[in-house]
Amino acid sequence: MNRPPEGATPFQAVERELFRMIRDALSPAPGPEADGPDRPEDEPPFAPPVDLFETAEETLVLVDLPGVDPASVEITADGGVLTIRGTRPADGPAAPARRVGERRFGPFARRVPLTREVDLDAARAEARDGVLTVRLPRPAARRPRTIPIRPG
Amino acid sequence: MSDAHPSIRVPLGPQGGGPPTPPEPAADEAGARPRPTITPPIDIHDGPDGLTLEADLPGATESNLVIQLEHNVLSLDARIDPDPAPDARPIHQEFPVGDYHRSFILSDDVDRDRITAELKDGVLRVFLPKADRARARRIEIKS
Numbered sequence: 001m002n003r004p005p006e007g008a009t010p011f012q013a014v015e016r017e018l019f020r021m022i023r024d025a026l027s028p029a030p031g032p033e034a035d036g037p038d039r040p041e042d043e044p045p046f047a048p049p050v051d052l053f054e055t056a057e058e059t060l061v062l063v064d065l066p067g068v069d070p071a072s073v074e075i076t077a078d079g080g081v082l083t084i085r086g087t088r089p090a091d092g093p094a095a096p097a098r099r100v101g102e103r104r105f106g107p108f109a110r111r112v113p114l115t116r117e118v119d120l121d122a123a124r125a126e127a128r129d130g131v132l133t134v135r136l137p138r139p140a141a142r143r144p145r146t147i148p149i150r151p152g
Numbered sequence: 153m154s155d156a157h158p159s160i161r162v163p164l165g166p167q168g169g170g171p172p173t174p175p176e177p178a179a180d181e182a183g184a185r186p187r188p189t190i191t192p193p194i195d196i197h198d199g200p201d202g203l204t205l206e207a208d209l210p211g212a213t214e215s216n217l218v219i220q221l222e223h224n225v226l227s228l229d230a231r232i233d234p235d236p237a238p239d240a241r242p243i244h245q246e247f248p249v250g251d252y253h254r255s256f257i258l259s260d261d262v263d264r265d266r267i268t269a270e271l272k273d274g275v276l277r278v279f280l281p282k283a284d285r286a287r288a289r290r291i292e293i294k295s
Contacts, residue, residue, distance in 0.1 A: 049246035049247045050244070050246055051242065051244065051245045051246060051247060052242070052245075053237070053240035053241060053243060054240065055237055055239050055240050055241070060237070064208075064211075064247055064274075065274075066209065066210040066273060067208070067273050067274065069273075091206070091275065092195055092197045092204065092206060097197070097198050099160075099196040099197065099198050099203075100195055101195050102193035102194055102195065103193045103194065103195050103206065103208050104193070115243070129210065129213055130211065130212075130273045130275060131210045131274065
């Protein structure tokens with residue numbers, strides 16, 4: 001509650017603030033550790049914005065992760081929830097003073113509930129221009145099929 | 153954030169707020185729906201040789217990003233392509249499809265002719281070197 005919201009979009013900031021309020025209200029004593037069992041640092045992870053798209057063959061999850069090495073991103077799926085987590089290292093010049101600081105660094109985590117059945121074994125992820133794209137194909141049996149009509 | 157920086161000023165407000173207004177949206181071939189303007193987050197570092205400006209522009213590429221210097225206003229504009237696939241149906245969207253825009257007012261301390269920029273993994277880094285007269289200089293004493 002003492003940190004000003006500084007999200008990429010106003011909605012994100014409001015969302016984060018709202019979740020913090022809900023968490024504060026629901027967890028009376030246990031302190032800030034109400035979100036995950038294994039948090040590497042005491043800095044709460046930030047949530048990068050996510051877009052979800054669907055095509056006939058697959059579900060696409062797009063995550064804004066500028067300056068993040070895709071090899072360092074951990075993508076897991078459990079119980080219909082896709083979890084994307086990692087750490088964004090600070091990338092500015094080391095010594096000089098920072099005059100304006102709006103960008104987020106440090107640990108990030110984002111959980112995306114999957115509404116459609118997907119084949120996790122066939123999932124692929126690629127990163128380009130600071131956007132991580134996770135491709136989750138639909139199970140082969142659920143893909144739309146064209147039934148050929150045989151001439152009688 | 154509004155503290156007067158000697159070499160660069162960042163207009164406040166989501167749309168820049170300053171005198172430069174974003175270029176008026178040209179007649180879009182797809183339709184008249186206006187595209188939202190996104191204000192990217194930035195960092196500014198002060199170094200001995202000048203300033204380094206960094207902006208998070210996920211989705212921006214060298215071909216859709218334009219950095220312009222007009223008089224003393226440095227502006228960043230990038231037009232981001234919307235969908236990952238032509239038949240993709242958006243289910244949930246948190247980053248609006250729109251245009252990045254941000255502008256900065258440079259002082260005369262910045263050497264305009266030597267400004268460089270690089271874009272990598274959605275992070276833009278602009279180096280604004282100090283003009284010679286703004287740099288500390290040792291004056292030789294001739295005998």
